[in-house]
Amino acid sequence: MVPLKRRKVVSSETGSKAGDQIKFPQVVLFLLERKMGASRRGFLSELSRKKGFQVEEKFSETVTHVISENNSASEVRTWLDSQVKGQTPSAHLLDISWFTESMKAGLPVQILNRHRLQEQQTPEEEVVAFSVPSYACQRRTTLENHNTVLTDALSLLAENAELSDEEGRGVAFRRAAAVLKSLPEAVTSMTQLRGLPCLGDHTLRVIKDVLENGASSEVESTKQSERYKALKVLTGIFGVGVKTADRWIRERILDLQQLRDSGQTLNRAQQAGLDHYDDLNQPVSKAEADSISEIVERVVVSVLPGAQMNLIGGFRRGKQTGHDVDFLITHPEEGREEGLMPKVVSSLEAQGFLLYQKTTRNSYLESKEGPGRPSSNMDRFERCFSIFKLLKKVKHGEMLTEEEQRKGWRAVRVDLVVSPMSQFAFALLGWTGSKVTFKNPPLCFSSSLKKLKLLLLFLKLFERELRRWAGHERSMSLSSHALFDSQQGRYLRATSEEEIFSHLGLEFIPPSERNA
Structure with a gap:
């Protein structure tokens, strides 16, 4: 039998890479990217593999140690629950300090109380919980929106879904935004959203990102997408639908000038829309x-x-x-x-x-x-x-x-x-x-x-x-x-x-x- 320290792991999508020596088979690490960032996570994962640790790229039941940075235990637990439906993960939830000390020691150090993630301290009396009916036609929603930042983020993702011909996803984001518009106060904590209708996992991730970081990384990425920006411009032409705009984009027509120079045959509505584009896109x-x-x-x-x-x-x-x-x-x-x-x-x-x-x-x-x-x-x-x-x-x-x-x-x-x-x-x-x-x-x-x-x-x-x-x-x-x-x-x-x-x-x- 080959000694454990010399055994090599077969290359796969998750786990350690081929050539890495696993010195501690009883320890399987998973580094949570949330708040850590992809590049830092990648660097730390590579470092730990070189030290002989086994690292999983995706969370699974084999993980024994979850490493997190700047997250509370409840936040990590919520994320884990979304990954392993109906099961309670038994992995240790640890702060980055345990990982750092282990890397310095070259082996897994003893888990002390200071290494364990702490529960988020949010006095219940300070949290205003909301309750609204499931259907928008049961709710009174005025023009006074206390959650504009959140609803704008969800509306943009809904718009992108609609422009991508994904009706179900678009409607889901719209319904979620409608719930937030009806709330009497601004949302400041995820605990306020417990039990509210129409807020799926994807929506909650976006809201959490905005509350904690001031903006949604998914929304910001969408805004910078070449296809999204082109669809916004082209479908802003009166008479132009998503399928027509999508066909033009495939032909590398991304803005109004390129459309004018392309020699595309426009119908009467589209030509009028192009002629009066600026006016029609002003409130x-x-x-x-x-x-x-x-x-x-x-x-x-x-x-x-x-x-x-x-x-x-x-x-x-x-x-x-x-x-x-x-x-x-x-x-x-x-x-x-x-x-x-x-x-x-x-x-x-x-x-x-x-x-x-x-x-x-x-x-x-x-x-x-x-x-x-x-x-x-x-x-x-x-x-x-x-x-x-x-x-x-x-x-x-x-x-x-x-x-x-x-x-x-x-x-x-x-x-x-x-x-x-x-x-x-x-x-x-x-x-x-x-x-x-x-x-x-x-x-x-x-x-x-x-x-x-x-x-x-x-x-x-x-x-x-x-x-x-x-x-x-x-x-x-x-x-x-x-x-x-x-x-x-x-x-x-x-x-x-x-x-x-x-x-x-x-x-x-x-x-x-x-x-x-």
Whole structure:
């Protein structure tokens, strides 16, 4: 039998490398990278192997000694629990001081109490624990966000997942961010998050990283990713979806100038989006939204007297800025709204207000969209997606230069939606949001219906949660058109949002508190 000190270990993904002599087979080390850093961990691992220690690159049940730096015992234990599900690791949890002394001595030193990791001292009376309902439609979420740093980090990871066509991961991050937005105070300790819904292991790791280090390493790495930066720019073009942007990136088109120089054939929407890129990626103020509202409402009423128009989306929830302006139009007399959209669009075009427009017809049929089919993720209303030319107001007597005259207007995204009065309450609820939009939204309005469905899947978190609640908790099917009760086998009518909440067995939440 070969003496133990001369025995060599077979090379593998984990454990010591081939050629390393294992002098202490009863000791298997694992160095925790958290707070230690990858380069320092690599150096210390190599050092310990040269001293005859066996080191595992990945944690497993064979590990006997876990070495950590600047972590408490509870923090390391939480990490270990995430690695070995349902089992309690029996390894010693040791401070880096034990490792340093062992390296100096050239053998494993005796484990003293000062070597063992200490529990984190957090007085329970100083920790404010939170409790919130599972569904966003049960929570009141105002615009006052006490955890912006955390929610911004999660939202960026959600956006990256959505840009990578990973729907499930994106929704998970969005739901987690929505929970944090609803909290009454800032999160300062991980213990405050115990028992909160929608916070998975990945989310908790990101939150912990931000709380302890001021930023998430994963988020910072994502921000620097060439693909992420290119997708942000290219999907910021009106009419460009993720698949188109991804194809351009594979062709090494990474920014607007490269796109202009590439000779790519753009459709009408994409060309308009490229022409007005800067304007469309600037926030729209509430004052600008009100100015557009006055113009559109004047046209709507002139075309159909008695018609009603509502400013919806984020502005209805109380936001002072947005990325587009949405209007919902109806008429008190059912059927009078039919044929309204073409007339409104024609009048706006004749007055020079539309730089681009695409109109879709109403394709919703209650008899087919109800009990026979599951609710769609998108509505089927008559809509007009447009780029609006908003003139800048000039003070009395103010003279503009030729350059100033040329810049005397800005382009704004404006969406018009026409709903029958019988469906108006459902449309108002659905289009109020909250919307989970990209900072530079990828718009697929000129693309196929399938692409548009995929895009809208991400758009309205509050509405998505309402539909999830309806299906899972009430055996109902909710859309922006109607509410169908599967148990009763009939539609439940509503003339207001309050009635819809009542049908669903939910407390009414006003628009200003739907900012999930």
